[in-house]
Amino acid sequence: MIKKRKIAIIGAGISGLSVGYYLKKNKNIDLDIFESTSIPGGVLSSERINDCVIEWGARGIRPSGKGEITLQIVKEIGIFNDLVFSSESSRKRYLYHNGKLNLVPFSIQSIIKSPYLKLIISSIFKDLLSKSVNSDESIYSFFERHIGQKSTNLFIDSLISGIWAGNIKTMSVKAAFPELKKREKKFGSIILSQLFANRSNTKSQFSKKITSKALFSFKNGMQDLCNGLSDKLVDNISYMSEVSDIKIDKKIKINVNNKDFFYDHVVSTIPSYSLSKIVDLKLSKILQQFNYSSIAVYNIIIPKNTFNFDGFGFLVPSSEKSIVLGVIANSNTFIEHSSKFFESYTIMLGGERYSYDFLSKIDIRKISLQFLKKVFKTEVIVKEDSLRIIRNAIPQYDLNHYKKINKLEKLNIKNFHIGGNYLSGVALKDIIFNSRELANKILFNC
Numbered sequence: 088m089i090k091k092r093k094i095a096i097i098g099a100g101i102s103g104l105s106v107g108y109y110l111k112k113n114k115n116i117d118l119d120i121f122e123s124t125s126i127p128g129g130v131l132s133s134e135r136i137n138d139c140v141i142e143w144g145a146r147g148i149r150p151s152g153k154g155e156i157t158l159q160i161v162k163e164i165g166i167f168n169d170l171v172f173s174s175e176s177s178r179k180r181y182l183y184h185n186g187k188l189n190l191v192p193f194s195i196q197s198i199i200k201s202p203y204l205k206l207i208i209s210s211i212f213k214d215l216l217s218k219s220v221n222s223d224e225s226i227y228s229f230f231e232r233h234i235g236q237k238s239t240n241l242f243i244d245s246l247i248s249g250i251w252a253g254n255i256k257t258m259s260v261k262a263a264f265p266e267l268k269k270r271e272k273k274f275g276s277i278i279l280s281q282l283f284a285n286r287s288n289t290k291s292q293f294s295k296k297i298t299s300k301a302l303f304s305f306k307n308g309m310q311d312l313c314n315g316l317s318d319k320l321v322d323n324i325s326y327m328s329e330v331s332d333i334k335i336d337k338k339i340k341i342n343v344n345n346k347d348f349f350y351d352h353v354v355s356t357i358p359s360y361s362l363s364k365i366v367d368l369k370l371s372k373i374l375q376q377f378n379y380s381s382i383a384v385y386n387i388i389i390p391k392n393t394f395n396f397d398g399f400g401f402l403v404p405s406s407e408k409s410i411v412l413g414v415i416a417n418s419n420t421f422i423e424h425s426s427k428f429f430e431s432y433t434i435m436l437g438g439e440r441y442s443y444d445f446l447s448k449i450d451i452r453k454i455s456l457q458f459l460k461k462v463f464k465t466e467v468i469v470k471e472d473s474l475r476i477i478r479n480a481i482p483q484y485d486l487n488h489y490k491k492i493n494k495l496e497k498l499n500i501k502n503f504h505i506g507g508n509y510l511s512g513v514a515l516k517d518i519i520f521n522s523r524e525l526a527n528k529i530l531f532n533c
């Protein structure tokens with residue numbers, strides 16, 4: 088009889104759950120997952136308030152490209168009927184700029200009508216003539232070279248604030264947009280590369296009706312995905328089980344709630360700052376170099392049509408000098424997440440320019456509501472609200488990102504594996520794709 092390999096995963100956020108899901112497909116392993124809290128999901132967490140679904144972390148996944156891997160899991164774990172898809176109007180995204188909301192062009196027609204038409208035309212010309220640069224550079228310098236300073240400060244700055252709560256001048260383009268940098272090398276122009284890259288020859292196993300949608304979520308929000316995965320791993324997960332020490336040797340010893348356990352392989356999916364506290368000094372020193380931004384997430388439930396707003400939401404470029412990063416009209420995106428009379432909005436504040444302590448001291452509620460009143464020029468009557476200030480919410484991929492990854496790789500530890508969102512992508516589609524790669528590496532190459 089083949090002796091089963093003992094494998095432990097630390098953390099049951101989406102990274103830990105998805106690595107666990109793929110590892111468990113192999114019958115010759117003995118799998119334990121340790122989670123310090125009482126629920127699966129980590130940052131991904133959904134709640135129902137006044138019958139509206141609100142999210143504290145990710146609110147949707149793109150069904151095309153790498154997102155299809157998640158759809159595949161959704162099918163396999165039997166929650167396909169719980170999927171909900173974003174509405175057509177949620178393709179509309181706005182920028183709050185110069186005191187008003189301006190539609191970001193999303194189709195040829197909307198480009199023609201756009202107040203940014205002149206800027207877009209000059210950016211297209213600049214991009215078509217721009218040359219590729221081999222070395223890594225900041226997101227700012229990459230886009231400034233391709234589309235010019237004005238477009239970069241407006242569109243790219245707010246995009247990076249919205250996804251990463253980050254700073255375009257300090258983040259690495261190669262780490263944050265690895266595909267874009269590769270395509271630049273091949274085509275020079277990023278617009279041309281985008282046109283060619285979108286002509287995918289691989290046939291999707293899902294209908295166009297699904298893959299053409301902007302985003303998908305679930306009836307009860309993203310928590311449904313975590314619950315679906317954790318149901319499949321019910322015999323493997325131990326909750327309220329904090330790993331407090333890791334000793335890496337031929338077998339790895341981990342301490343959980345004052346008890347030692349031994350494993351052939353251990354996978355960490357916890358944030359770098361948590362892992363750095365429980366490993367030896369050499370590894371810890373590298374892990375301490377990864378930085379994160381803190382953000383405040385303020386969810387409000389308000390009577391339907393208070394704002395008569397029709398899009399996904401809007402972003403605020405940093406040139407506006409606002410602490411608000413962006414606002415998401417949740418119920419416009421997933422109509423199923425609103426109730427008969429109420430809908431929810433999420434206001435995101437903070438990011439790379441503000442510390443957790445600062446965010447904890449200021450009156451986020453008051454600032455958010457005053458901001459909404461200024462933007463929509465209407466009084467907001469909040470039925471219910473909920474606020475979380477998330478310390479170290481999103482990792483920042485700075486210009487030394489690959490140097491740190493190289494240092495981790497040079498340690499050449501064969502039986503201790505690191506996953507999670509601080510290495511190769513913060514978006515769920517990247518995390519789940521990377522989890523599959525990591526599980527396959529452990530199963531077939533280690």
Ligand SMILES: Cc1cc2nc3c(=O)[nH]c(=O)nc-3n(C[C@H](O)[C@H](O)[C@H](O)COP(=O)(O)OP(=O)(O)OC[C@H]3O[C@@H](n4cnc5c(N)ncnc54)[C@H](O)[C@@H]3O)c2cc1C
Nearest residue numbers: 098100101102123129130144145146329330508513514515
């Ligand atoms: C406000 C916000 C909005 C976002 N929006 C989007 C979006 O729209 N789309 C998108 O794709 N992505 C989005 N993201 C990013 C995405 O949600 C995260 O990158 C992802 O959920 C991180 O998952 P993870 O499993 O890597 O980490 P985590 O969720 O942090 O999971 C780590 C888990 O490990 C546990 N743990 C920690 N220490 C220990 C220990 N010592 N022992 C045992 N367990 C431990 C924790 O309790 C936690 O459950 C958003 C993130 C935030 C914060």
